[in-house]
Amino acid sequence: MTAAVTGPPSLRNGLSAARSGALRETCARLAEADDAEFGVRLLGNTPTHEARGPEELERWAEAATAFGTELAARAGPHGGAGRTGARVVERDGGLDALLLARYVSRPVPTVELYTDTLALGEELAGWLGWRTWFAAGALRGAALAHEEAHCLLHGDAALRRALRDRLGHSALRLGRLRIPGHVAGADELAAHAYAAARCGLGRTPLLLTAALASAVRALGED
C-alpha cells in the first residue's frame, strides 16, 4: 500500500496529452504577440477604460512601460524589496486566488510571494522552452522587483506625479487650465516594466502571467 502524495499541481503529471498540447498551442500563440499588446490588454482589463480606443491605450502602455524601465535604470543594481524596507513573506494559496505576489503597506510594508504560483511559473517557463526569456529563478526576482516598484510609487508623490505627467492624460481642460488625469493600471504596467528591466527578462512578465493563467485553467479542467 502506498500513501497518496499531494503537492502543488504539476504540468508533467497533471495534464492529459490533449490538454498539454492545447496549452502549448495557447502559450505559443501568446508568445507571438508583441510585448506592447500585453500592456494594452492590461489597461483594457482595468475598469474605467471601457470607453477608450486602442490607440489611446497603446500610447499610455508605451509611456508607462518606458517610465518603469527608466525607473529601474535610475534605481541601480542594488535593488530588492529590502531596499525599500518592505518585509518579504512567503505563502501558498496563490493558485486558488490567481495571485503571484502582493504588496500591502499596512501594518508594515510587506511583499507577499505566493510560492505555489512561483513554482508553477518556473516549471512552465522550462516546459515551454522560454528559459532564454525567463532564466531559472528570475520569476521570484521579478515578483520582488515588481512589488518594490509599487512600494517606491506608493511612498513618493513626486514619482507618481512624474508618471502622471508622462502619460499626458487630462481629466479636465478649461481654456488654458489643464488638470492632469490619473490613468488606472498605468502604475501596474510601470511595475512590470521595472521588474523586466531589473531582472533582465527577455520578454514582459505579462507574457508569463498570461501563460500561467492558461496553465492554471488547464490544470483545473483536467
Add this chain to the structure above:
Amino acid sequence: MGIVILLLMLAGVGLMLARKLPTAFALVLLGVAIAAVSGAPLTGKDSIVDTVLQEGSVTLAATMLAVLIGSWLGKLMEETGIAGTLVRKIVEFGGDRPTVVALGVLAVSALIGTVTGSAPAAMMAGIIGIPAMIAVGVPKTTAAGTILMGIAAGMPFELPVWQFFSTALDLPVDTVRGFMLKLFPFAAAFAVLFVLVESRRRGVAHTWSLTSADERPSGGARRRSRARRLGDAPWYALLAPAVPLVLALGFELAIIPSMLAGVLYALATTTRPREMNKRLLRTLYAAFEVAAPPIALFVAIGILLAAVKLPGAVEALDPLVKAVSPANPFVFVLVFTVLAPLCLYRGPLNVYGLGAGIAGVLISAGIYPATAVLGLTASYNQVFGVADPTSTQTVWAAQYSGVSPQQVMVRTLPYVWCVALGGLCVTAATRL
C-alpha cells in the same frame, strides 16, 4: 394570546433565518396566522380577507411606485453612462491617492443611494467603483464597505424610504424628512470616518494578478464597443441623481413627481429626441425586474402591518410589549442600541421584515409615538443596510470585491452601530 402571537413571530424568524421560506412569503403567512389567532373573522370589517389581505397588500402602494421609479432612474443612469462617468471622473481626478478615490466613490454611492437602494444601488456604484478602487490600491474589504457605507449615507435622502416610513408609520412626509435631516449628519460622518480610518489602518494593497493580461472576452468586447459609442455622459447629465432630491428637499415637491422629474432630466440630457421613446420604455421594463423583489416585500410588509393593527392583536400584545419597552430616554437608548444586531441575519428587528410588524405593534398599542418608532426603525435601517450579511447589497458588494459578507459585516458594524446610537439619541431627545 399575546404569547401565541410572539411564538408565531419567533417561528417566522426561524423560517426566514433557516431560509425555509423567502422573507416575503414568511411575512404573508405570519400576517394571516396573527389575524387568525387574534380572532379576526374571515370577511367583513377587521377581517383576514378584506382587511389583512386586500387592504394590507396595497397599503404601501405609493412606496412600491416610488421604488419602481427609483429603479427606472437607476436603469437610465446605468444605460446612459451617468453612473460610470461619475466613477471614472473620480478616478481620473484623484487616482494616485487611494483615500481620495474612496471618498469620491463614497460620495457617488451616497448620491446613487438617494435615488435607489439595496442591490441595484450597490451595483450601479460598485460595478465600476469597486474594481476601480481596488486598481488604485484600496483593499478589497474597504472597497466593499465604502460602497455600502456610501449608500447608507444617502439613505436618509432616499425618497422611496421617506414614502415607506410615511405610509407604514402613518406620518406626514414632512415629519419623516425632519428626522432624516437629523440622521444624515451621523450617517455621513461615520461613512467618511470609515474611509479615513480604514484607509489609515489597512493602507494600500497591490496585487500581481494572473488575470491581468487575459485576452478580453467577446462579451467584454461588446460592452466596450457600446461604452465607446456612448462615451462619457455630459457634465450636466451627471446632476441627474440630485434632481429628485433638490425638488423634494429644496422645493418640497411630492416624492413621485420629483422622481419623475429626475427620469426626464436624465433622459433629456443624454438621449437624442428620436431615441427617447425607445429608451424610456426599455429602461422602464428593465426597472420592473429590478424592483420586483422590494415590491414583493412591501406587499408582504403591508399585510403584516394590517394584521398587527387588528384590534384583537393590539389587545393581546399591548400588555406584553408595554412590560418590556423602556420609557426612560436613557434606558431607551441603551436597550435599543444593545439590541441593534437583532436586525442582522433577517432578525426580528429587521425593518424590512418582522421589524415592520413590531413597529406596527409599538404604535398601535400606543407604547411609543409614531415619531419615536420612526427614529428607532430608521436608525436600525442604517445597521441593516450596511452590515447584514444576508442582505442582497452586502452579499453582492462583498462577493464582487472577492471577500466574504461576514468580513464586510465585521469591518462596518462598529461604524453603523455608532450611526444607530446617534439616531437613537436624537429620537430620545426629541421624540420621547
